[in-house]
Amino acid sequence: MDLVLFIQALLIGIFCYLGSVSSPWLMGVTGGYYVVGRPLVAGLIVGLILGDVTTGIILGVAVQAAFIATISTGGTQNSEITYAAYGGIALGMLAHASTGVTVTLSVGIGALGLILHNFMMVINSYWNRRAEQAANDGDAKGIVWNNAIYPQIGNFILRVVPVTLAVYLGQGFVSDALKAIPKDVTTMMNVLGGLLPALGIALLMNLLIREKAHFIFFLAGFVFIAFIKNNMIALTVFAILIAYIIYLVKQKAGSTVELEDEVI
Structure with a gap:
């Protein structure tokens, strides 16, 4: 067991949790989702943890550009940006992947992360019913536990555990996969990954230029x-x-x- 890599993976998983939209610890979404949860900041944090700040920021900029026009309408999302940022950038750095491949990898991880995020919301509906029942019963302690404690435990587990395991166990798999993939496929991934930031900028322009x-x-x-x-x-x-x-x-x-x- 590589203890250093495990600790690094665990720290990355914890920051993925702190940057989530449901995490209250960094002034809610102000310091969490809208700061620590952004791919640009995630690139800096992952770079500091893995000891290569320059590469982390470069990959963070690329992933940020791909997600720069992502908006949540009515609570719906098309990708989970914190999973994409911390999982994708970390695996890209550990596997020494190119910027385009890292962006493509981040988009895929973000889509998988969205499944976990929706699963967490389903679980939270159960805690919500318990909190309502506690309110009806006048149980102040039950309200606090079902509103604040239990949902955060679930959010912590569904973010820290998958990201930690993905970074710790997945870096070897990603490296071997990139070596096994034909060069033409890798080139296509680079090209497509390079187009995603341009698409993000174009979507942002469509929102801003009236x-x-x-x-x-x-x-x-x-x-x-x-x-x-x-x-x-x-x-x-x-x-x-x-x-x-x-x-x-x-x-x-x-x-x-x-x-x-x-x-x-």
């Missing part, structure tokens, strides 16, 4: 990064200045219209 004129700013930012200066800080400062100028122009235009209305 007017055709807004596409000009996206294109200007792309040209700036690709051909002029590869510096995100400089681009961010430049974008803030442009946004402020547009705000001033619109504010002045609105004041002018109001003044004309008063004159009329």
Whole structure:
């Protein structure tokens, strides 16, 4: 038994639990699901645990881009992002997989993780009925246990155990599988995995760009990064200045219209 790898896998599983949407320990979803549960942050954490921060962040950025436009409508999800982030990035790093293969692996793990997440919700419906019964009986202790303690135990087990076992036992399987897979198939996985972040960005643009004129700013930012200066800080400062100028122009235009209305 590789004790070091087991401890690393256990830590990754614990962070997968802390970053889940049902975990209350890091200020609820504020510090958990929306910070620790994001693939970009998960890449940093997994990189720190496995001793390769650079690779962790690179893979985290790629997986984050693939899931960047993922939204939950009415509580429904099409993938479980925390399983995808911690399970996929960790296995990708341990198996020395390429970025594209890691993204593809993360998407598959996220789909499997969604099954466990839905199973947890089914179990929680049982605790919910018990909590209602405890409320009817005036049992304050029963309300606390059935609302806070028992559901978190189930959430902990369904996240920490599968992710820990997957990382500890699966890294050898993934490495052997990648070696056994024909090169053409691996190339296809790289290509498809490379397209997923682009698809995520496209979906995000579809959500954010409401007017055709807004596409000009996206294109200007792309040209700036690709051909002029590869510096995100400089681009961010430049974008803030442009946004402020547009705000001033619109504010002045609105004041002018109001003044004309008063004159009329």
